[in-house]
Amino acid sequence: MKKRKMTLKNKIIEETGGGILKCFNCGICAGSCPTARVSNHNPRKIIRKILLNREVNDDVWLCANCFMCSARCPNGVDIPKIIDYLKVKAMQKRGNHNVIFNKSFLRSVEMFGRLYEAGFLAEFKMRDVSIRAVKGAINDISLVPHFLLKGKIGFFPHKVKNPDEIKKIFKKVREVEKIKL
Ligand code: SF4
Ligand code: SF4
Numbered sequence: 001m002k003k004r005k006m007t008l009k010n011k012i013i014e015e016t017g018g019g020i021l022k023c024f025n026c027g028i029c030a031g032s033c034p035t036a037r038v039s040n041h042n043p044r045k046i047i048r049k050i051l052l053n054r055e056v057n058d059d060v061w062l063c064a065n066c067f068m069c070s071a072r073c074p075n076g077v078d079i080p081k082i083i084d085y086l087k088v089k090a091m092q093k094r095g096n097h098n099v100i101f102n103k104s105f106l107r108s109v110e111m112f113g114r115l116y117e118a119g120f121l122a123e124f125k126m127r128d129v130s131i132r133a134v135k136g137a138i139n140d141i142s143l144v145p146h147f148l149l150k151g152k153i154g155f156f157p158h159k160v161k162n163p164d165e166i167k168k169i170f171k172k173v174r175e176v177e178k179i180k181l
Contacts, residue, residue: 007053008050008053008055009050009051009053012050016078016081016082019076019077020051020077021051022076022077023047023073023075023077024075025047028069028072028073028074029043029047029069029070029073029077030044032069032071032072033066034068035062035063035064039062040062041059041063042059043069043083045059046059046083046086047079047082050082056086060087061087061101063080065084087102091103100124100127104120104124104127106170107123108120108123108157109166110167111157112157112158112160112163113160113162113163113165113166114158114159114160116157116158117152117153117154118153118154118155119157121140125140
């Protein structure tokens, strides 16, 4: 039997089931997506790019996993599952700006059970050494006094009551996804 070429489309069909092939490009998912209303994120376009074997790039990182798209899709395409697959694949690579952001964010949540903004920002800026990040860091540092005065960020982290429960969730996800968070 002829072996199927491992394009992104075929990998997704294999890993997430063939649901993506049912998409008929109606756009209901994009019309239902809360993130699409305020950004360039667009689930219909993501699905289309995959089906045309085009690169998806950073389009997936704004997905909030709210499941509105899949709940309203007339063909039951599991779009969040497909987007999660793309995120996991990106997490397995190094160096991407959004992956570094995501990892720094998750590490903070794992340690404290919630986001420790100052720690997260410091780690993210240290790991991301791109020119864009250096410019961003200078800009962010200038905003720190303002945020401190407004009480938006604190000097010290606040932990949730049972941080060990959160750590267990992270451990389980690592086992299932085989990724380094
Ligand atoms: S709602 Fe479903 S069928 Fe319509 S474009 Fe989105 S994924 Fe495709
Ligand atoms: S799960 Fe992601 S793509 Fe789907 S509606 Fe929510 S934010 Fe949009």
